[in-house]
Amino acid sequence: MARERSGPTLAHLVLATRLRILREAAGLSRKQAADGLGAHPVTVRRIEQAQTSLDEGQVRVLLRAYGSPAAETEEFLGKLATANLPGWWHPWRSVMDPWQLDLMSVESAASMIRSWEPALVPALLRTRAYARAVDDVLRPDLPAAVKDARTDFLMARQERLRTQQTRIWAVMSAVALHTRVGAAEVMAEQVAALRAAVDSPDVTLQIHPLDGPPHALTGTPALTVYRVEAPEIPDRVVRECGPAGAADVWDACATVTDYRLLLDYSCATASHPDKSREVLA
Template identity: 85%
Template sequence: MARERSGPTLAHLVLATRLKSLREAAGLSRKQAADALGAHPVTVRRIEQAQTSLDEGQVRSLLGAYGAPDAEIEEFLGKLATANLPGWWHPWRSVMDPWQLDLMSVESATSIIRTWEPALVPALLRTRDYARAVDDALRPDLTAAAKEARTELLMVRQERLRTQQIRIWALMSAVALHTRVGGEGVMAEQLTALRAATERSDVTLQIHPLDGPPHALTGKPAITVYRVEAPEIPDRVVREGGPVGAADIWDAPTTVTDYRLLLDYSCATALHPDKSKEALS
């Protein structure tokens, strides 16, 4: 099922899943856990699905009921305190789209980000001026200050991903190389940046040439698949398009697999990374 709202952070999801695992390991039902908490079983279900905030007092009571040792309780509560801190992206919340708020904590926990962009340079490979020019063209609803803030956020995202050595596997159409965004100077700088990106060990770039045949993602909107490192948390797929600033997010394994296969099929018919590098020359 698609979601279009801000959700719990990855850290909260991991902790909620851990609570469920500890309850099950203790052999307790949700009703028994709720009785220990003095609450309704629905409350325990919502806690375990991270549909409500994790209250320190409730968490401590649940862990005690599950027989967790004092050291584990303190470690868990320490992680909860850290999870409750504002995310690094907090200063930009007011200019972020709702789906971006839902994905920021997931993005920082991925091992690889795979993305398809049908008409523009993929966001994670854009230069500052190119990114700003895209918002100038596509987001007339935003103020100049909001556009500048969104551009700054993107630059910080790129730097954090690079520092964390999160792999980016980008697939794009050569259409982007012929779509003038922001003028000749901006395009020249962006082309130089793409060439530099192909030299990075954490980036794989493939291009579908203009004269190539249809492929598995022909006609599809921008798609991003996040491979999440935390075993308790499913991968995510994001499909942009539709209303301005909107996107669909799925975490159902079958849906994520379907989109990952579409990327696989499309990458198989795109230019090899070495040939894609030559296409940028």
């Protein structure tokens, strides 16, 4: 039975990717693999893209078709139980943006997260009150209880990233410091939180001044690049676009590299991280 939709864990994503790599190394198409299962090629695609739980019987048949040695097969099957467990974010799945369902495993394993935010404080550096006020403005369609749950989820994400010491490197426009989100005390608390964040060894914050020239990300929507150390998992780039939490997600190496370079160019012309304290004073 397929697992309830909540997004794959990293262990699931790694095993699904390994199945694709093994199939390609065996020189088999998805159709050929599906024929061995007595299934449609879409079934194999869903398995390899971690869109369904890993069934032991199906996996055993596929590994046999790919010529996997007995020891490798048993090792693989031994990891299925853990891979099929729901991720820590499962309780919040009903309030997550669609792209987050597939990206939370990547975020949870990221060694570095780089982001660009053109008009607001970057999400991973927002306070609870600021984040809730942002949803009040950008997501008026959502009930208050859903907005509260979304804020709880963001706070949980931030705490887990701090615990696993993921490096956050954010670049933002000073426009965010002059855009009032919520009441005056909400903004004051958010600025104070940013001042505290820049003192953390795991946070780098750069700010483009209001009177600065255009830069490589001028006019670009909010952007996040995830760096993952697991060799089976490619880096990801997320570009927010449109209303209701819509986003484009890419894992193609060329596309990720292009956006990483844009971030590099933008960071090169932003204020030095040491000056962030002066801007936030």
